[in-house]
Amino acid sequence: MMLLLIQMADAKPFIAISVLVLLLAWETMHPFFDFAEGGKRLGHGVKNFVLGVSNGAMTALLFVGVWLLAANWAEQNQIGLLNWFSPPAVVASVGAVLMLDAWTYAWHRMNHRIPFLWRFHRMHHSDSHMDVTTANRFHIGEIIISSVLRIPLIVLLGLKLEHIAVYELLMFSVVQFHHANISISAKWDRWLRVLIVTPFMHKVHHSRWQLETDSNYSSFLSIWDRIFRSFRINEKPESIILGLDDFNDGSHQTLIGLLKTPVAKTRRPNQK
Template identity: 40%
Template structure:
């Protein structure tokens, strides 16, 4: 699968989700929604400019080392599926660490300070978090021989689902309940963004929903339209203040 095809498919998916949010919105956007989206896109452009390069470097480093867990015996498809599964579990663990380790939370908090959720929220990540996450992915990449192409494929899948589960789309309740048995849906992830810390510190998984059930971090409460989004006791910041946030605050 070429990078061009992958990027094109992802761009079409993002455009579709943005369109559906405007045709079938679940919650009413705030009055300053354009400025909020501009902040999110600003952070997202920084992330999009750096993440692919960092992941490519990570993959090339891993490709030059014999893996600790050889997967060649599984065949190309079997090895790919195992590597994608490993990356999804790893992403769950890293996300949980961002919430439980105060130093890491400083870099993850700008994502949670968003006070409304839509597809643009999926791109709202601090550069520091992008750098840390890319560096930490070197661990599973070295262990399982994950190359740059697979890392970029996983990142595309992760981004596509993040755009969906952050989205402000009104979905049929039964359809979403069935879908949530397999992947993370807005109902699951919006609860994670509620501005109550007990809710924020739950529902960490990014693609397959089973990891929260397996590791005891599942929050069974669905999203409630109109519930407050953000960080308990804090308010959103301007673009500039979001950039310096990790260096001026800490979680206790």
């Protein structure tokens, strides 16, 4: 089992790129929203992709080694839930995915509730042309904070680096899927969102209306929004207006403008 986890972790870049290419093709042939094509779409995608690659490189350089040290230290000292109970590998892997996904839900919700964190997270929400590349659009400050918080989480839960890699592979594949500007039938979306977050579900989260923005915080499994009563659906997803009102100006959408998002003087999304 551990060998399989290691192999999945090693295959993560290839699988992530394959999913990205597939979804790019899908939203090109059957888009949900009719966004600008050609050069504008290319520029939008390249900008988001650059942010994602930069964040990934920074994480690999500064944090992966620290996470490994934390995981090894916790295992050697038998600290953390999975180290205390020593469940079979399959149970440990499933438990790790569930615990990491629950944490991701909590972290995402905190990013909406705590004003300081929202200043970074709103860069992700300011994309009015959400597509698969938006899954890469996060401020480096948000990535740094979440990466630092993952260190004590690894120790407390007794996680291995392989657990994190497998979870991120599963989670990011679904994140790319539900950000994609793809046409999917209401029936299929309804069935899929019993288990995972879907495009219709996540479009609600990217709405400019705050009551919708502050809902559907799940990233991989949809169950957390149902458990914590933050689930919301819009039966007419084509009516949803994406983005944030205060970030319509082109200066906010340049690469420099995006990086300056935390210090921009703006309001919270429209509550009316």
